[in-house]
Amino acid sequence: MRWIIPVIICALMLGCVPKIEMERDEKPIEKPIEKIVSREDAMRSLPCFGCHSYNKFTAAPARGIFSHSLHIDMGYHCNQCHEVRGHKPVVLNMATCINCHNLKEMTLNKTALPAKFNHEKHAAIFSCKECHPNLFLMSRGATHVTMKDKFEGRFCGSCHDGKRAFPVADCARCHNM
Secondary structure, X not given: OOOHHHHXXXXXXXXXXXXXXXXXXOOOOOOOOOOOOOHHXXXXXXXXXXXXXXXXXXXXXXXXXXXXXXXXXXXXXHHHHEEOOOOOOOEEOHHHHHOOOOOOXXXXXXXXXXXXXXXXHHHHHOOHHHHOOOOOOOOOOOOOOOHHHHHOOOHXXXXXXXXXXXXXXXXXXXXOO
Protein backbone atom coordinates (compact mmCIF):
# COMPACT_ATOMS: atom_id res chain seq x y z
CA MET A 1 0.00 0.00 0.00
CA ARG A 2 2.85 2.42 0.79
CA TRP A 3 4.27 2.08 -2.71
CA ILE A 4 1.09 3.48 -4.41
CA ILE A 5 1.83 7.14 -3.62
CA PRO A 6 5.44 7.10 -4.98
CA VAL A 7 4.28 5.22 -8.09
CA ILE A 8 1.55 7.83 -8.76
CA ILE A 9 4.02 10.70 -8.28
CA CYS A 10 6.53 9.07 -10.68
CA ALA A 11 3.81 8.38 -13.24
CA LEU A 12 2.65 11.98 -13.12
CA MET A 13 6.23 13.26 -13.47
CA LEU A 14 6.99 10.95 -16.37
CA GLY A 15 3.72 11.80 -18.04
CA CYS A 16 4.48 15.52 -17.85
CA VAL A 17 8.09 15.41 -19.14
CA PRO A 18 7.27 14.87 -22.85
CA LYS A 19 4.60 17.53 -22.67
CA ILE A 20 7.03 20.11 -21.25
CA GLU A 21 9.63 19.31 -23.93
CA MET A 22 7.00 19.58 -26.68
CA GLU A 23 5.93 22.98 -25.45
CA ARG A 24 9.53 24.21 -25.60
CA ASP A 25 9.99 22.95 -29.16
CA GLU A 26 6.67 24.32 -30.50
CA LYS A 27 6.53 27.62 -32.28
CA PRO A 28 4.40 30.30 -30.62
CA ILE A 29 0.79 30.10 -31.73
CA GLU A 30 -0.19 33.10 -33.80
CA LYS A 31 -3.59 34.51 -32.96
CA PRO A 32 -5.74 35.43 -35.94
CA ILE A 33 -5.99 39.17 -36.47
CA GLU A 34 -9.43 40.33 -35.42
CA LYS A 35 -11.15 42.34 -38.12
CA ILE A 36 -12.44 45.62 -36.75
CA VAL A 37 -15.63 46.76 -38.44
CA SER A 38 -17.69 49.88 -38.10
CA ARG A 39 -20.96 49.84 -36.17
CA GLU A 40 -22.86 50.27 -39.44
CA ASP A 41 -21.10 47.27 -41.01
CA ALA A 42 -21.73 45.19 -37.89
CA MET A 43 -25.41 46.05 -37.91
CA ARG A 44 -25.74 45.36 -41.62
CA SER A 45 -24.14 41.95 -41.05
CA LEU A 46 -27.00 40.86 -38.81
CA PRO A 47 -29.04 38.16 -40.51
CA CYS A 48 -32.17 40.36 -40.35
CA PHE A 49 -30.67 42.89 -42.73
CA GLY A 50 -29.98 40.25 -45.36
CA CYS A 51 -33.66 40.55 -46.33
CA HIS A 52 -35.06 43.54 -44.44
CA SER A 53 -34.13 47.15 -45.13
CA TYR A 54 -31.55 48.55 -42.73
CA ASN A 55 -32.82 52.04 -43.58
CA LYS A 56 -36.32 51.16 -42.37
CA PHE A 57 -34.96 50.87 -38.83
CA THR A 58 -32.53 53.79 -38.96
CA ALA A 59 -34.60 56.46 -40.70
CA ALA A 60 -35.76 59.33 -38.51
CA PRO A 61 -39.34 58.60 -37.49
CA ALA A 62 -42.23 60.95 -37.01
CA ARG A 63 -42.49 62.56 -33.58
CA GLY A 64 -43.80 60.17 -30.96
CA ILE A 65 -42.90 56.97 -32.82
CA PHE A 66 -40.00 54.87 -31.49
CA SER A 67 -36.71 56.21 -32.82
CA HIS A 68 -34.26 53.46 -33.71
CA SER A 69 -31.91 56.06 -35.20
CA LEU A 70 -31.78 58.04 -31.93
CA HIS A 71 -30.90 54.92 -29.96
CA ILE A 72 -28.35 53.73 -32.55
CA ASP A 73 -26.71 57.18 -32.41
CA MET A 74 -26.49 56.79 -28.63
CA GLY A 75 -24.44 53.62 -29.20
CA TYR A 76 -27.04 50.90 -28.66
CA HIS A 77 -26.86 47.81 -30.83
CA CYS A 78 -29.98 45.90 -31.97
CA ASN A 79 -29.36 42.90 -29.76
CA GLN A 80 -29.09 45.03 -26.63
CA CYS A 81 -32.83 45.65 -26.89
CA HIS A 82 -34.06 42.79 -29.08
CA GLU A 83 -33.60 39.08 -28.64
CA VAL A 84 -33.32 38.03 -32.25
CA ARG A 85 -34.92 34.63 -32.95
CA GLY A 86 -35.43 34.53 -36.68
CA HIS A 87 -39.02 35.26 -37.62
CA LYS A 88 -40.45 34.50 -34.19
CA PRO A 89 -41.96 37.40 -32.24
CA VAL A 90 -39.35 39.91 -31.13
CA VAL A 91 -38.59 39.80 -27.42
CA LEU A 92 -37.60 43.13 -25.91
CA ASN A 93 -35.07 43.45 -23.15
CA MET A 94 -36.90 46.00 -21.01
CA ALA A 95 -33.92 46.26 -18.64
CA THR A 96 -32.12 48.26 -21.32
CA CYS A 97 -35.04 50.71 -21.61
CA ILE A 98 -35.28 51.15 -17.86
CA ASN A 99 -31.69 52.42 -17.78
CA CYS A 100 -32.95 55.75 -19.16
CA HIS A 101 -36.74 55.65 -19.02
CA ASN A 102 -39.17 55.33 -16.11
CA LEU A 103 -41.38 52.56 -17.38
CA LYS A 104 -42.85 51.46 -14.07
CA GLU A 105 -45.39 54.06 -13.06
CA MET A 106 -46.11 57.36 -14.79
CA THR A 107 -48.09 60.35 -13.64
CA LEU A 108 -50.12 62.03 -16.35
CA ASN A 109 -50.67 65.56 -15.11
CA LYS A 110 -52.07 67.65 -17.95
CA THR A 111 -55.41 68.00 -16.18
CA ALA A 112 -56.61 69.23 -12.80
CA LEU A 113 -56.81 65.61 -11.62
CA PRO A 114 -53.48 63.90 -12.39
CA ALA A 115 -53.75 60.20 -13.23
CA LYS A 116 -51.34 57.43 -12.36
CA PHE A 117 -50.58 54.91 -15.07
CA ASN A 118 -48.84 51.64 -14.22
CA HIS A 119 -46.85 50.95 -17.39
CA GLU A 120 -45.09 47.94 -15.89
CA LYS A 121 -48.41 46.18 -15.23
CA HIS A 122 -49.71 46.87 -18.74
CA ALA A 123 -46.40 45.81 -20.37
CA ALA A 124 -46.65 42.46 -18.58
CA ILE A 125 -50.05 41.85 -20.22
CA PHE A 126 -49.67 43.43 -23.67
CA SER A 127 -46.91 43.72 -26.25
CA CYS A 128 -45.61 47.20 -27.06
CA LYS A 129 -47.25 47.11 -30.51
CA GLU A 130 -50.72 46.73 -29.02
CA CYS A 131 -50.56 50.28 -27.64
CA HIS A 132 -47.68 51.99 -29.49
CA PRO A 133 -47.90 53.95 -31.73
CA ASN A 134 -51.55 53.27 -32.64
CA LEU A 135 -53.12 54.21 -29.28
CA PHE A 136 -50.30 56.21 -27.71
CA LEU A 137 -47.28 57.89 -29.25
CA MET A 138 -43.97 57.06 -27.55
CA SER A 139 -42.97 60.56 -26.54
CA ARG A 140 -43.91 62.39 -23.37
CA GLY A 141 -46.65 64.89 -24.11
CA ALA A 142 -47.05 63.80 -27.74
CA THR A 143 -50.59 62.49 -27.18
CA HIS A 144 -53.25 64.71 -25.67
CA VAL A 145 -55.83 62.49 -23.96
CA THR A 146 -59.15 63.81 -22.73
CA MET A 147 -61.89 62.09 -20.75
CA LYS A 148 -64.19 62.63 -23.75
CA ASP A 149 -61.73 60.63 -25.89
CA LYS A 150 -61.72 57.82 -23.35
CA PHE A 151 -65.52 57.68 -23.12
CA GLU A 152 -65.63 57.49 -26.95
CA GLY A 153 -63.36 54.42 -26.86
CA ARG A 154 -60.07 56.06 -27.81
CA PHE A 155 -56.75 55.81 -25.94
CA CYS A 156 -57.37 54.15 -22.52
CA GLY A 157 -61.05 53.74 -23.44
CA SER A 158 -60.17 51.22 -26.15
CA CYS A 159 -59.62 48.62 -23.38
CA HIS A 160 -61.25 50.25 -20.36
CA ASP A 161 -64.79 49.79 -21.62
CA GLY A 162 -66.19 47.81 -18.68
CA LYS A 163 -65.87 44.52 -20.61
CA ARG A 164 -62.20 44.05 -21.36
CA ALA A 165 -61.07 46.08 -18.31
CA PHE A 166 -62.66 48.25 -15.65
CA PRO A 167 -64.65 51.15 -17.16
CA VAL A 168 -63.28 54.65 -17.69
CA ALA A 169 -66.11 55.93 -15.45
CA ASP A 170 -64.39 54.25 -12.46
CA CYS A 171 -62.36 57.45 -12.00
CA ALA A 172 -60.79 56.66 -8.61
CA ARG A 173 -58.88 53.71 -10.13
CA CYS A 174 -56.54 56.17 -11.90
CA HIS A 175 -57.17 59.60 -10.37
CA ASN A 176 -56.57 60.66 -6.77
CA MET A 177 -60.06 61.77 -5.81
